[in-house]
Amino acid sequence: MIDNEPLTSAIFSDMVFLFGNKHYGEHLGYIVTRCPDCRDDRIFSVDQRREKLTVYFVPTVQYRAKQYMTCQGCGKSLEIADKLKEEIAGRLMTETELKKVLGEIAGEHRSLMAVCQACSQPVERGMRFCPSCGHPLS
Template sequence: MVIFGWRQYAHRLAVLTLVCRSCGNPAAHMLRKLVTKFTLFFVPLIPLSTKHSLQCTWCGAESKLTKQQATELAGRAQTENVHSGQPADPSWHGQPPRNY
């Protein structure tokens, strides 16, 4: 018996503050990449498709982007973080890693 299928993986690329096209509020938007991979015995092997989207955290509206648009927005988010003094990694909270 061979078990195969597909699974989707969501990656957060950046968080940007933009004016939402749907609700008109200046709110945080999550730039995400959704990758669908072929799995064999629950092991992801081959990427089948990649999609990029921008989702408003205020109203939940989601818009699809091309790879080029997503790359430009990710670069813009990184330069905004550098100029504002914020870390580029949103999971970093200003504490250096511990050396055990």
């Protein structure tokens, strides 16, 4: 007996398409700016997250790219608006540059403030643990 279904539907009835999406992340650098939650100048980690459509586990089409900055003090994550990306990119520092700047600031104010050796956040003298990261203070 001959099946009267079109040839294309017969072909597609035996095919399986595996598709989904995959998230990619990339660390871009650091900036120092005022945190809206902490209401203080804080270090922010700047990251980019991209999502790609995948077919057969192979990334094919990027359909979303967003940049975020995360306060290293309170953990607040903020999406960076497209119009601010260029300004933020101009202010980015590597971890080495950030440590140098923080070291210079700490050197200028060493008599006024102590700094956590682990996260470089200011701490009050006499504290046993850093309130930002919990690292023991010497």
